[in-house]
Amino acid sequence: xxxxxxxxxxxxxxxxxxxxxxxxxxxxxxxxxxxxxVVGGREVRIxxxxxxxxVAPLDAETAPVVRAVLGLPFALDPFYAWAAGDEVLAPIVxxxxxxxxxxxxxxxxxLVGAITSQQVSLPSALAxxxxxxxxxxxxxxxxxxFPTRERLAAAREEELVAVGFSRRKAEYVIGxxxxxxxxxxxxxxxxxxxxxxxxxxxxxxAWTAEWFLARxxxxxxxxxxxxxxxxxxVAPLDAGEGRVRFHPFENLSAxxxxxxxxxx
DNA sequence: ACCCAGGCATTGG
DNA sequence: CCAATGCATGGG
Numbered sequence: 169x170x171x172x173x174x175x176x177x178x179x180x181x182x183x184x185x186x187x188x189x190x191x192x193x194x195x196x197x198x199x200x201x202x203x204x205x206v207v208g209g210r211e212v213r214i215x216x217x218x219x220x221x222x223v224a225p226l227d228a229e230t231a232p233v234v235r236a237v238l239g240l241p242f243a244l245d246p247f248y249a250w251a252a253g254d255e256v257l258a259p260i261v262x263x264x265x266x267x268x269x270x271x272x273x274x275x276x277x278x279l280v281g282a283i284t285s286q287q288v289s290l291p292s293a294l295a296x297x298x299x300x301x302x303x304x305x306x307x308x309x310x311x312x313x314f315p316t317r318e319r320l321a322a323a324r325e326e327e328l329v330a331v332g333f334s335r336r337k338a339e340y341v342i343g344x345x346x347x348x349x350x351x352x353x354x355x356x357x358x359x360x361x362x363x364x365x366x367x368x369x370x371x372x373x374a375w376t377a378e379w380f381l382a383r384x385x386x387x388x389x390x391x392x393x394x395x396x397x398x399x400x401x402v403a404p405l406d407a408g409e410g411r412v413r414f415h416p417f418e419n420l421s422a423x424x425x426x427x428x429x430x431x432x
Numbered sequence: 433a434c435c436c437a438g439g440c441a442t443t444g445g
Numbered sequence: 446c447c448a449a450t451g452c453a454t455g456g457g
Contacts, residue, residue, distance in 0.1 A: 289437035292455045334452045373440050397438040
């Protein structure tokens with residue numbers, strides 16, 4: 169086990185709440201008080217420790233995944249200082265101190281996951297996604313490696329329909345896997361260019377592109393305005409007000425608002 | 433048996 | 446350019 173320090177306030181329970189809230193995700197598996205993922209065929213376990221986490225194994229290949237999963241790219245202190253002056257966030261943020269929105273480590277996994285979540289409830293999406301993972305992915309120890317782009321590019325629509333995808337979504341996923349786009353290269357592009365390239369793909373609309381900016385690229389200004397849960401969370405505000413109101417911390421604001429709405 | 437759920441593409445006005 | 450429609454599953 170290797171210790172990884174996490175700066176500032178850090179709440180492991182809040183940060184990993186997402187992996188327990190709607191059921192168990194085979195590829196980001198909550199198991200015996202820790203989070204398990206498969207990186208390069210090896211299973212990595214992250215568990216809470218004083219001032220940070222314990223990780224095994226920790227090396228050059230697994231460290232970036234740990235960094236993403238724990239949301240380490242986010243700077244919380246500037247957000248907290250700013251949120252104290254907003255009457256919507258001020259009462260919410262203090263009880264969520266140390267919550268770091270988890271980032272999806274892999275762009276393809278992020279997009280496929282988003283497609284499964286389009287329109288349906290999150291428990292439904294998770295059930296379908298887990299059946300897909302078990303059919304096309306590879307199990308390490310407890311956790312499963314998410315299906316590779318190559319594997320899904322080779323899949324047939326009928327195979328995805330068999331695990332619960334609509335015919336349309338099966339087309340989207342296979343089409344994405346086969347598309348001529350460098351998903352890893354998107355990190356180098358500005359927000360609007362990322363949006364434009366993603367929305368050009370069939371099955372990826374504004375909602376999915378915005379969550380990709382927010383939860384994969386950690387872009388500060390990403391704001392999934394069309395998201396149903398987020399719209400409910402900001403219902404008292406005027407339509408379209410959120411994006412302006414929470415600038416320049418749209419992404420963190422959205423995550424804190426959504427988590428606050430989920431907690432009892 | 434309904435109805436809704438962290439959308440999207442397609443079609444029709 | 447905006448409104449209506451089908452999609453498939455899980456949970457209430």
